[in-house]
Amino acid sequence: MDTWKEFDQNVITHSAAHHLMAIDDLIGQLGYARVSDIARQLNITRGSVSISLQPLKKAGLVEQDENRHLRLSERGRQLVAAIKTKRHLMQRLLAEVLGVEAEQAEIDACKLEHLVSNETARRLLSFLRFLDAEPGRGQQIAAAWRAFGDRCDVPPAQCPSCTNECLAEKVRDEPKPGSHP
Amino acid sequence: MSSLSTNEVVAELNRLFAEEVEAALRYLHLTHAVRGTDYLLVGPVMNKGFQETIEHAEVIAHKIRALGAVPRLELNLSLGPQSVDAREALELALTFEEAALEAYQDALRKVEGDVPLEEFLRSQIVTESEHVAELKQLLVE
Numbered sequence: 001m002d003t004w005k006e007f008d009q010n011v012i013t014h015s016a017a018h019h020l021m022a023i024d025d026l027i028g029q030l031g032y033a034r035v036s037d038i039a040r041q042l043n044i045t046r047g048s049v050s051i052s053l054q055p056l057k058k059a060g061l062v063e064q065d066e067n068r069h070l071r072l073s074e075r076g077r078q079l080v081a082a083i084k085t086k087r088h089l090m091q092r093l094l095a096e097v098l099g100v101e102a103e104q105a106e107i108d109a110c111k112l113e114h115l116v117s118n119e120t121a122r123r124l125l126s127f128l129r130f131l132d133a134e135p136g137r138g139q140q141i142a143a144a145w146r147a148f149g150d151r152c153d154v155p156p157a158q159c160p161s162c163t164n165e166c167l168a169e170k171v172r173d174e175p176k177p178g179s180h181p
Numbered sequence: 182m183s184s185l186s187t188n189e190v191v192a193e194l195n196r197l198f199a200e201e202v203e204a205a206l207r208y209l210h211l212t213h214a215v216r217g218t219d220y221l222l223v224g225p226v227m228n229k230g231f232q233e234t235i236e237h238a239e240v241i242a243h244k245i246r247a248l249g250a251v252p253r254l255e256l257n258l259s260l261g262p263q264s265v266d267a268r269e270a271l272e273l274a275l276t277f278e279e280a281a282l283e284a285y286q287d288a289l290r291k292v293e294g295d296v297p298l299e300e301f302l303r304s305q306i307v308t309e310s311e312h313v314a315e316l317k318q319l320l321v322e
Contacts, residue, residue, distance in 0.1 A: 043255065044257045047281060
């Protein structure tokens with residue numbers, strides 16, 4: 001299956017998602033959003049914002065009035081709501097359930113928010129609702145899992161989680177920039 | 182004198198500097214992203230745009246320097262390997278030239294009272310307006 005091609009065909013790029021969310025945030029804060037406001041919010045040039053907005057206008061996600069004020073179309077608003085929800089869900093999964101550091105969880109959730117399908121987001125929501133349904137259930141599962149630990153002493157051939165290679169070896173900590181192996 | 186502090190003026194000039202440098206890079210990229218006969222049509226226009234925007238950037242850098250600061254440049258730019266046709270190149274150029282024009286107009290409103298800077302920005306607005314008008318003229322059906 002050519003899954004990787006789906007990534008390239010994604011209508012919303014990471015940059016586009018942030019432009020849409022910036023419009024939504026600015027309208028919430030100021031009541032309007034102009035190219036200059038978005039440029040300031042995203043810390044990029046106006047030229048860059050104007051170029052990035054072109055495909056979003058063509059796709060009918062963003063509209064501009066005669067005063068050059070930008071707003072999201074109904075479809076744009078729905079898309080932003082979905083992206084923000086996915087970010088929230090991913091952040092909770094990573095930080096609260098998997099125990100990823102809050103800052104890293106935020107960064108990774110930001111990378112994934114526009115790529116995750118609605119179907120996956122619904123399943124994730126359902127999982128979090130399951131954890132939330134009973135007070136302490138989430139903490140119990142997380143505590144049991146943390147007690148289980150990250151260490152892996154089983155040879156790959158006998159490991160129920162690995163195939164014929166050790167998967168943990170593949171996702172070791174990346175060397176920090178500037179450090180030597 | 183303008184009500185802006187020197188640091189605020191420098192920040193404003195840095196924003197304009199970034200607009201111009203980025204526009205220059207976009208022009209340079211567009212010069213070589215148009216292929217075949219389209220290159221004959223708009224290659225020189227894009228190249229002229231590159232020369233002019235980089236000159237503008239340099240003038241702004243001198244202004245920042247004259248205020249005792251060093252230009253600060255942060256760009257977030259990724260230009261792909263896809264070719265564009267003549268019309269697309271002109272439309273893109275018009276988009277970022279209009280954005281630069283608005284940036285100068287906004288800056289002018291902010292520095293009101295600082296006559297030399299006002300005059301500089303006014304002259305830039307005239308030049309940018311001419312660029313925009315030229316591009317619009319080339320895009321007429």
